[in-house]
Amino acid sequence: MTTTPPAWGVRYALCLPAEDAARAAAAELAGRGHRLTAVRAHAPSGTVPSSPWQGTTSLDPELAGWWQVFSLAVYGGAGRDLNRLALQPFLRGERLQVAHIARTHGGFQQGAGEGHADTLERVFPRDGLTHEHPTAEVPLPTPLPTDPIRPPAGPSWPLAGIGDPTEVVRAVVTAAEQTYGSAEDAPDAVGWLLDEEFAFGEPYETAAEFLGDLVDAVAHQGTCTAATAEAVPFLAHLARDEDLPDGTRILLLGDLLRLAATAAATAVSLADRTAALGATRPESAGDHLTRQAITRELPSLLARWPDETDATRFALAALAAACDDQNVPLPPRLNELPAPSGTTRADVLSLVTALLTRDDHAVATALNQVSSWHPRAQEKAAGPHALPRDVALAILPDLAMCDVGQGN
Secondary structure, eight states, rough: OOOOOEEEEEEEEESSSSSSHHHHHHHHHTTTTEEEEEEEOOOOOOOTTTTTTSSSOSGGGTTTTTOOOOOOOOETTOOOOOHHHHHHHHHHHHHHHHHHHHHHHTTTTEEEEEEHHHHHHOOOOOTEEEEEOTOOOOOOSSSSSOOOOOOOOOOOOOOOOOOOOOHHHHHHHHHHHHSSGGGGGSSSHHGGEEEEEEEEHHHOOOOHHHHHHHHHHHHHOOOOHHHHHHHHHHHHHHHHHHTHHHHHHHHHHHHHHHHHTHHHHHHHHHHHHHHTSOOOOOOHHHHHHHHHHHHHHHHHHTTTGGOOHHHHHHHHHHHHHHHOOTTTOTTTGGGGGOOOTTSHHHHEEEEEEEETTTTTHHHHHHHHHHHHHHHHHHHSSSSSSSOOHHHHHHHHHHHHHHTTTSOO
């Protein structure tokens, strides 16, 4: 006996500059079939009686005087065998529509969370409830939209394994000892490798797990700080270390690539908010210092270009593009990498080349091509306020690392 999956729900949150704008946005969402909508004055954490931060300074003072809209949309018609994966292309379009509604009323979409509809309905805060339709469901089109057809990938790269975890850990610790001598002399993000507690800890099951812990220590949850910039030379040293397997070094180049693109990714994610607030958002000091540190290491990384595998060169070219420095040279014979026309790799390489040559028109053209088959790129490029160059840099780590087999 088959059972129909439970209905799926999405809770949206919007920020609007005034109560009238918030109520108008809530009415639009209700008109689209959202089951619940609520409007509340933006409450900084320091003014909410139940908040553990009561009495403290607001964590988001920019939004003082703004209003929030919360809504719950339920997806899953009776008798339809729907699941989350089948809904994703449709839900992506829904997020874009909700973001458009927020922009139309002078605000921005603050976030969205998915889950089983009955659970989200039970925990939905009803303060300021403006619309309640207990059986409402967002009508679903038939057939449901699907993701765009992805072109074929480029030719397979020669296999580049990440290596045995014990050997990789030993090589990294040896590099730390040779570079810093002791934990006391190492940057905070690296010192734990030289600590006795680490030396006698549980062994790693995979090298990827260890490298994940390493990069998380350098930039916890992807946040760049001055400590991140301080640890960049060590990551670059490892990416050049011939004692490490090619796959490990490619993974480290990917980590550096993500760090270099952090500022652009942040700018894209906050583009609507920045525009709504009518102010520019400067790059954080941590992001700036980190990218500058990576840029300083780039010449020594590119010096190995003639001896690297094609897969490593591909990752290196993407890293060079992410450094966004006019003095970064175009890697030699970039067009000789195996990227046949009509493949995803050719499109990614066109994007990398456009970024390296700082040709904004070429960046926009290459981004449009990638967006024609890459759903995440399509969603990020859909808003009117994110710069094409920032969007290209934001998606570049996933595109490059997926191609070389070290990403999703």
